[in-house]
Amino acid sequence: MEDTSTEPEPEPRPDRVPDEPAGDGEGLRADASHGDTDAADDAGGDGDARETGAEGDDDLAALRQRVDEEYDFDDFGPSDMARMSAEEWDAAFDPESWITGRRLLDRAEAELKTRIARRDVFGVLERVREDGEERILVYSDEGYAIVSPSGEVSGQGTVLRDIEPIVALAAMEAYDVPEPPEDWSLPHPDTVPQGTGEFGNLMVQVIAAVQVLAGAALLVASFVMDLNTIVAPAIGIVFLIIGLLLFVMVANARLSDRFRSEEYRERLRALRQAKERPDFVPVEGGVINDEERDE
Structure with a gap:
């Protein structure tokens, strides 16, 4: 017998609104929180950079102040340049x-x-x-x-x-x-004096003469008065030695001054009498007058 029974059709189910994936929402929240963290990190990094820059400026200002106090730039010479470090040079x-x-x-x-x-x-x-x-x-x-x-x-x-x-x-x-x-x-070589410091040499000579006279007086007094002591002759000999040493020092200073003055005059004569520049000067250009200078 033919089965004419049919299966009941399924009842229509109500439409369902798809739920939002939980993972997507959590991902969005995570991304947002991650973005906030990055922004905070960026802000912190900028703050650290600003702090580092401020510290660098303070250190540079302190170094410049120390350089200004240590070096006299109104009388700055090769010796000052030689002892100045690279950091001090850059700061100054x-x-x-x-x-x-x-x-x-x-x-x-x-x-x-x-x-x-x-x-x-x-x-x-x-x-x-x-x-x-x-x-x-x-x-x-x-x-x-x-x-x-x-x-x-x-x-x-x-x-x-x-x-x-x-x-x-x-x-x-x-x-x-x-x-x-x-x-x-x-200056012209003939205008250079023979020596310098004559006043100082004269004062040293006066002191030397006083020392010699005092020493001679002590020695003469010790022999004339027949003093039974060795103190006066010893002091007199010391005064004589000091006076003679001072006279020798003055004579050596005068000879040195004359030697330096003569050497200076010879160098001046060599420069003035030279018709051209020394061979070691690698410049062949001519001298520029005031009228020939670039405007």
Whole structure:
């Protein structure tokens, strides 16, 4: 028999709204919280960077103050440059505030003329043009120095060591360059005195004479008065020895002064009588007059 029964159709189920995946919501919340953490970390990093920068500025200010107290930049010389460390140099001479170009050459030239007039620098100063660029040349019989508009100083000998700190000072905005005198060049050899410090030598001679007279008087008194003591003769001999040593010291100082003066005059004659620069000076450019300088 044919089965005509049919299975009942399933009742329609009510529509269900799909639930939001729990994982997605938690992921969004996690992402949000993670973003907040990153933002906090970024803010903290910026704060640390600001604190580090502030500490660096404070350290730099303290270093500059110490450098200003330790070094006398009005009388800055090669010895000061030699004992200055790299950190102190960077603190004292800020590269961003250095003067360069034509203005640096003008300031360095004025400072060098003043130093030459004061006999702090021994050399001939010339403003030359080399490879189409103005430069300052200072040379003597023992060395030379070339100053470029960028502030670079090259050369050799004592002239280079004397000029390097001078150019560094001229490149500082805070340094006031003095006005050089009209007659700033090296003196004529015949005008150099035979020696110096005659007043000091005279005073030492007076003291020596007093010592000798006192010693002689003690010795004579000890023999004339027939003193039965060795104290007076001993003191008299000590006074005589001191007086003689002082006289020898004065004589040696005078000879040294005369020798140095004669040596100085010979160097002046060699520079004045030379018709051209020394062979070790690698500059072939001619001297620039005031009218020929770049505007």
